[in-house]
Amino acid sequence: MARKTAPAILPAGKLPIKLLERLLKKYTGGGKRVVVGPSVGIDSAVIDFKDTYLLAKTDPITFVAEDIGSYAIEINANDIAVMGGTPKWFLATLLLPAGRTTFETVEGIFAALSGSCRRLGVAFCGGHTEITPGIDRPIVVGQMLGEVSRGRLITGAGALQGDDIILTKGIAIEAVSVIARTFTGELEKTFPAAYLKRCRDFIKRPGLSVVKDALTACKYGEIHAMHDPTEGGLSTGLYEIALASDCGIIIERAIPLFPETKRLCSHFGLDPMGCIASGALVLTVAMKDTQKVLRGLKKAHIPAWRIGRVTGKKEGLRVAGKKRTSPLKLFERDELTRLFRK
Numbered sequence: 001m002a003r004k005t006a007p008a009i010l011p012a013g014k015l016p017i018k019l020l021e022r023l024l025k026k027y028t029g030g031g032k033r034v035v036v037g038p039s040v041g042i043d044s045a046v047i048d049f050k051d052t053y054l055l056a057k058t059d060p061i062t063f064v065a066e067d068i069g070s071y072a073i074e075i076n077a078n079d080i081a082v083m084g085g086t087p088k089w090f091l092a093t094l095l096l097p098a099g100r101t102t103f104e105t106v107e108g109i110f111a112a113l114s115g116s117c118r119r120l121g122v123a124f125c126g127g128h129t130e131i132t133p134g135i136d137r138p139i140v141v142g143q144m145l146g147e148v149s150r151g152r153l154i155t156g157a158g159a160l161q162g163d164d165i166i167l168t169k170g171i172a173i174e175a176v177s178v179i180a181r182t183f184t185g186e187l188e189k190t191f192p193a194a195y196l197k198r199c200r201d202f203i204k205r206p207g208l209s210v211v212k213d214a215l216t217a218c219k220y221g222e223i224h225a226m227h228d229p230t231e232g233g234l235s236t237g238l239y240e241i242a243l244a245s246d247c248g249i250i251i252e253r254a255i256p257l258f259p260e261t262k263r264l265c266s267h268f269g270l271d272p273m274g275c276i277a278s279g280a281l282v283l284t285v286a287m288k289d290t291q292k293v294l295r296g297l298k299k300a301h302i303p304a305w306r307i308g309r310v311t312g313k314k315e316g317l318r319v320a321g322k323k324r325t326s327p328l329k330l331f332e333r334d335e336l337t338r339l340f341r342k
Contacts, residue, residue, distance in 0.1 A: 012340060013333035014231045017243070041156040041227060041244030043079040044146075053153055055085045055146040059230075063178045063276070063336065065137045067203060069112025074208040075230070075278055076144035077120055081214040082226040082281065083155060085148030090117055092127040093141040101131055101138075109138060120211065152218070159225040159245035163284035163310040166293060168213045168302050169206050171234045172261045172272045173279030175336055177202040179264050183339070190267065199260050202279070206258075206303075210281040213302050217281070220296030221289030229277040231334040236274070237282050239317060239330055245284075248315035251308040251328065268339060274331035284310055 014020070021040050028038045035053060036046035044057040057079040061071045077087040092113055096106065106129070117124040122144070180187065180199035187196055210228050217223055225245060229237025234255065242249050257272055265272045285293050290306055297304040308320075317328035 011333055011337065013337040016332060017236075017239070021243075035153075036155060039157070039244060041240035043156060043227065044083045044085075046083065046148075046153065046155075049147075052147045052149055053085070055080045055083050055148055056143070057145075058141065058143040060139060060141040062137075062139055063340075064181055066181050067112060068138055068140050069109045070116045070203060071208065072140040072142040073113060073116035073120065073122065073144075074203075076142040077122065077146075078208070078210045078228040078278065080144050080146035081211040082228050083146075083148060084152045084214070084218055084223075084226070085146040087120055087122050087144050087146040087211065089123050089125050089145040091125060091143045091145075094127065094129040095132040095135060095139040095141070096130070097135045097137060098131050098133040105138065109140065113140075120209075154218070154223055154226050155244070156225050156227040156241050157244035159241055159247050159284040159310045160286075161247060161310050161312055162287055163224055164287050164290040164306050165238075165249065165251075165308045165310065166217070166283050166285060166290070166297075166304055167234070167255070167307045168210065168217075168281040168283075168297060168304045169279055170256045170258050170261065170303070171229070171277045171280050172265065172275040173202050173206055173258070174208055174230075174277060175233075175270075175272070175275035176258065176260050176264055178276065178336060179268065179339070187264075187267070191263075195260075199264060202260065206279060208279045210279065212300065213281040213297070213304075214283075216296055216300045216302060217283055217285070217293050221293040222286040223283055223293075224286065225284040227282050229280055229282060231276050232331050233272065233274040233277045233334065234280065234282070235329060235331055237277065238328065241282065241284070242313075242317055245310070246313055248311035248313050249308060249317050249328070250311050250315065250325065251319045253305065253307050255307060256303070256305060265335075270335040270338070271329070271331070273329060274335040276334050276336055
């Protein structure tokens with residue numbers, strides 16, 4: 001009798017992109033009013049509401065417990081903004097660990113959710129809260145709804161050959177904050193307290209929100225695609241744009257790194273290109289408008305750089321060197337998951 005093999009256990013982090021793509025094609029879709037459904041590289045669903053489109057997004061926060069409310073609002077709002085829309089309404093499912101949740105914990109999360117919603121002009125209008133066995137930290141699953149006019153919708157599938165690629169702020173912003181908050185004890189042996197506080201505060205400065213980045217870019221030029229790289233870092237974000245837009249990408253300059261990003265990633269042996277990167281915005285813009293968009297972002301005090309361009313699909317994802325190009329390194333899962341496995 002043939003022996004049965006044990007089913008493969010999937011590792012922590014996002015599902016492998018090819019697996020996710022197959023599942024989405026097989027099990028999702030339908031609905032006459034669904035203008036844009038689920039797909040790799042698409043940040044929000046789009047539903048036809050006659051004069052406008054309703055944008056709908058859900059995203060969980062699982063890496064951190066501290067400031068989890070602020071994380072939840074900004075991460076979900078980003079996915080509305082990169083579709084060219086305005087975040088309007090938020091619902092949250094709060095799962096709190098049994099045996100360790102206090103009244104102060106619950107109220108602190110509610111207060112953070114409410115405060116972050118007020119700052120963005122979003123209505124905190126519903127959700128669900130429970131004490132849940134089997135988890136060791138609070139989890140917030142957010143759902144953000146927003147609106148965009150019919151003529152201003154942007155998706156990650158709109159990149160065109162010849163577009164320039166712009167990156168705002170820098171990469172691994174969220175990763176720096178998560179690392180500093182989660183591994184404080186270990187890091188205190190090497191880094192000064194003031195330095196670690198600055199790293200923890202990366203969620204505020206430079207910040208996780210790209211709502212202002214997206215709205216500003218759209219004001220100054222013809223934007224064809226926008227995407228906020230999250231799990232899997234900038235590398236995965238670029239791959240998702242290429243997959244959604246059926247194109248290639250070439251990176252033509254060194255990717256800007258914060259000194260904090262460089263030091264913390266080096267300390268743990270992580271590649272910043274594969275670290276969770278909320279806080280950065282990647283957009284493709286018609287070449288004629290590149291400088292206008294860069295000047296507009298600078299005027300709004302948002303650092304931004306042209307990092308490359310969109311090419312034909314056959315050229316794949318490449319990084320330009322002094323003498324030749326090389327393939328862009330891709331990551332099956334976010335680099336941070338290596339630390340949590342340890």
